[in-house]
Amino acid sequence: MILDKRSKYLRSLIIRMIKVGKRGHIGSAMSLIEILRVLYDHFLVFDPLKPSCENRDRLILSKGHGCLALFAILADKKFFSKKHLDTFCEPKSILGGHPEFGKVPGVEASTGSLGHGLPIGVGMAIAAKLKNKNYKIIVITGDGELNEGSNWEALMSANKHKLNNLCLIVDYNKIQSYGNTSEVLDLEPLSKKLSSFGLHVLEVDGHNIEKIKVCLNTFQNNLNCPTAIICHTIKGKGLPFAENNPSWHHKSNITETEFDKINTALSIKE
Amino acid sequence: MRKASLLKINEIAYQNKKVIFIGSDLGSGVLNDMKKNLPNQFMMEGVSEQNIIGIAAGLAFEGFIPFVNTIATFLTRRCFEQIAIDLCLHNLPVKLIANGGGAVYAPLGPTHLATDDIGILRTLPNMTIIAPCDSVEMKNLIEASINWPSPMYVRLGKGGDKIITDKKEKFIIGKGIIKKEPQNGLFVTTGVMSQMALEACKILEKENINCGVMHLHTIKPLDENIINKYFPKVDSIVTIEEHSIIGGLGSSILEFCNINLPNEIHKISRIGIPDQFSDQYGNQNSLLNYWGISPKSISLEMKKNLLRFKDN
Structure with a gap:
């Protein structure tokens, strides 16, 4: 997929943060952008002026290391001023290497250690049912994150409670920190595994805006069980030299030459 | 002491619809009354303790008051990270009711002996740790815990322990x-x-x-x-x-x-x-x-x- 102006713009906000912090999970954030973009542009109910309003949809970025993408879209949606992007990882910044509840408006739970978001999301989804509320709970996990057993425990509970208000989105970029997920700890057959845990499973190109929209509409209309959307993505998407390159999972000490290449790829004028 | 705590939770749950009981895989028949009469407030989620702590956190985020009950070692050793991050970092009012504090499970061996639970949890900011001495104090504690704003770990004795709490004694969390x-x-x-x-x-x-x-x-x-x-x-x-x-x-x-x-x-x-x-x-x-x-x-x-x- 060729990135349009908005996708490039959101990526440029990530680079704006990286230029201050000089580090970050760049590859992990770049694969997420279109997923978050569709959610915030077209699907989620939220009010940036009242980030805790009762009837909002809840989104938990369980792969907290992808927070650069979340910060970019939250700033874009005016949950906080874009000026904060220029403080990334500074001592008193609200924006650090993982998203923190209470510090960053719009962040529903502090994440970073993997395998926590889905159980919390299950609890929130049960709570919505108990309160007879219609809001949705979206939990985004990474692929390597699904190595954690707590996710599979949570899926059993999600199925038991028929949580049709819960959607698991897997950012399946096929590369975890050390290397290919197929080599480190293979998830396949992921779709069958999730189906066998009682989820309605959809698979989509995680950079295709229209197709992601279709999947989210299917979730919206699913009355019987939790939904899983496996988003096939490209780690480092938008930066040709970083795409599918494990060394860009997390990057520090980025050189000026590398920044030049990034600017060129995203058409950023300095 | 355990029976007293569960009965008190059951009693309070009738008055307070925010109270939710979550067990792991407890003994058959535990809190049958609650299961039957308050089905929305009773959950038995199986041997999935890490998941249970997360669920409790999710419920607490949404204003509920979860009481999680299982064996002390399974809570403290297995779920340390879930307790640290899901509960303590977010400072959520989840109560952990821990069966078998200390040497209660002596015949079951070291996997079940909670000899390190207090040390494990004491390092966590926002955590409150309470070990009542008898069933009377236990009931007072459960009542007092409802409005406590932070995570709480309650260490249970074996049960049948000699009553040394005067019924008129006032129980205040944090007061010796x-x-x-x-x-x-x-x-x-x-x-x-x-x-x-x-x-x-x-x-x-x-x-x-x-x-x-x-x-x-x-x-x-x-x-x-x-x-x-x-x-x-x-x-x-x-x-x-x-x-x-x-x-x-x-x-x-x-x-x-x-x-x-x-x-x-x-x-x-x-x-x-x-x-x-x-x-x-x-x-x-x-x-x-x-x-x-x-x-x-x-x-x-x-x-x-x-x-x-x-x-x-």
Whole structure:
């Protein structure tokens, strides 16, 4: 997929943060952008002026290391001023290497250690049912994150409670920190595994805006069980030299030459 | 004590629809009444403790008051990270009701012995740790816990423990109780060790040594006022705990005194479980006795400590 102006713009906000912090999970954030973009542009109910309003949809970025993408879209949606992007990882910044509840408006739970978001999301989804509320709970996990057993425990509970208000989105970029997920700890057959845990499973190109929209509409209309959307993505998407390159999972000490290449790829004028 | 806690939770759940009970895979028939009459407030989520802590966090985020109940070691050892991040980092009002504190599960061996639970959890900011001494105090605690704003760990004794709580006694989280006024020596205790300390006092009385008992049901936060008031008054202080000698009540007292009462530190002796995994079965009393925790041994320690103080 060729990135349009908005996708490039959101990526440029990530680079704006990286230029201050000089580090970050760049590859992990770049694969997420279109997923978050569709959610915030077209699907989620939220009010940036009242980030805790009762009837909002809840989104938990369980792969907290992808927070650069979340910060970019939250700033874009005016949950906080874009000026904060220029403080990334500074001592008193609200924006650090993982998203923190209470510090960053719009962040529903502090994440970073993997395998926590889905159980919390299950609890929130049960709570919505108990309160007879219609809001949705979206939990985004990474692929390597699904190595954690707590996710599979949570899926059993999600199925038991028929949580049709819960959607698991897997950012399946096929590369975890050390290397290919197929080599480190293979998830396949992921779709069958999730189906066998009682989820309605959809698979989509995680950079295709229209197709992601279709999947989210299917979730919206699913009355019987939790939904899983496996988003096939490209780690480092938008930066040709970083795409599918494990060394860009997390990057520090980025050189000026590398920044030049990034600017060129995203058409950023300095 | 466990039965008292569950019945109290059940009773409160009828009045407060925010109360949710989550068990793991508890014994058959536990809280049948709640399951039948309050099905929306009762969950049994299987042997998935990490998941259960996360679910409890999610419910608490949404304004519910979850009580999670399972075996102490499964909560503290297995779910340490979930407790640290899901509960403590977010400072959510989830109550962890932990079965089998200390040597309760003696016949089941070291996988089930919660000898390190207090030490494990005491390091976590926002965590409150409570070890009630009997079923009366337990009921008072459950009632008081409803409006407590932070995560709370409640360590349960075996059950059938001698009642030493006066029904008129006021229970305030974080406030210690003087079970017996001290003269020469003071036992500082938590949980069911308070009963043992009272027995030790009777042994010592026969030798005209008058000791008191300070029951600190709340180990964290520590009641600093009661310690500041009583420690300077006595000649000897012996802490007693059904917990590893590392990291529990005694350690907490020493840490406090190190900063606040440095002149009292030399009076303190600590009794707890040695730094080793259990290598015996038997029952709670036999195991405690094996570890040197009995009315007789703690009274001897008090005598020894009083002499040591005199020598100094």
